[in-house]
Amino acid sequence: MDISSGTTTVLVNLANNLLPVQKLITGAAYLIGIAFAVKALYSLKVYGEARTMMSSNTSIKEPVFYFMTSAFLIFFPTGLDVILETSFGDTNILSYSESSAAQALFGGDNDLGNALVIIFQTIGLYAFVRGWVLIARAASQGQPPGGTGKGLMHVFGGILAVNIVGTVEMINNTLFGS
Numbered sequence: 001m002d003i004s005s006g007t008t009t010v011l012v013n014l015a016n017n018l019l020p021v022q023k024l025i026t027g028a029a030y031l032i033g034i035a036f037a038v039k040a041l042y043s044l045k046v047y048g049e050a051r052t053m054m055s056s057n058t059s060i061k062e063p064v065f066y067f068m069t070s071a072f073l074i075f076f077p078t079g080l081d082v083i084l085e086t087s088f089g090d091t092n093i094l095s096y097s098e099s100s101a102a103q104a105l106f107g108g109d110n111d112l113g114n115a116l117v118i119i120f121q122t123i124g125l126y127a128f129v130r131g132w133v134l135i136a137r138a139a140s141q142g143q144p145p146g147g148t149g150k151g152l153m154h155v156f157g158g159i160l161a162v163n164i165v166g167t168v169e170m171i172n173n174t175l176f177g178s
Contacts, residue, residue, distance in 0.1 A: 015115035018122045033073030040066035065139030124161025131155035
């Protein structure tokens with residue numbers, strides 16, 4: 001047994017085990033969204049109490065950002081479809097066949113290409129959710145600047161990684177033409 005077939009077997013098995021992890025990430029996004037909705041309501045309560053005390057250092061930015069992020073995470077599949085439709089013109093990341101995925105990544109039909117697509121998609125889902133969490137946290141008082149930009153980069157990079165085949169084809173067409 002040569003080393004390349006052993007590595008391919010390991011990556012294929014890893015990819016097969018990452019499919020339930022993708023469902024776990026989606027479930028975690030729902031729970032984080034609910035937690036952010038509760039945090040938004042609490043922040044709104046604090047904002048209302050501070051306004052009644054005539055405090056001048058209050059901001060409604062935090063509750064609004066938490067509400068926006070919680071809505072996006074609670075409606076995670078729909079939000080992901082909206083961004084995929086906007087970026088790639090198709091909401092179905094599985095609109096390509098497995099052979100075209102391997103063809104786009106390696107120039108041939110093999111199990112390694114299909115396994116790498118699943119691994120990239122899992123990393124992309126995680127980056128997408130982490131990006132929205134960073135955006136929500138950036139709205140909090142006392143956070144260092146730059147959190148929103150970092151969060152948006154995670155969201156954008158996550159979208160590119162979730163649709164890795166479309167991303168590779170887009171780069172290929174841009175740099176080398178059709």
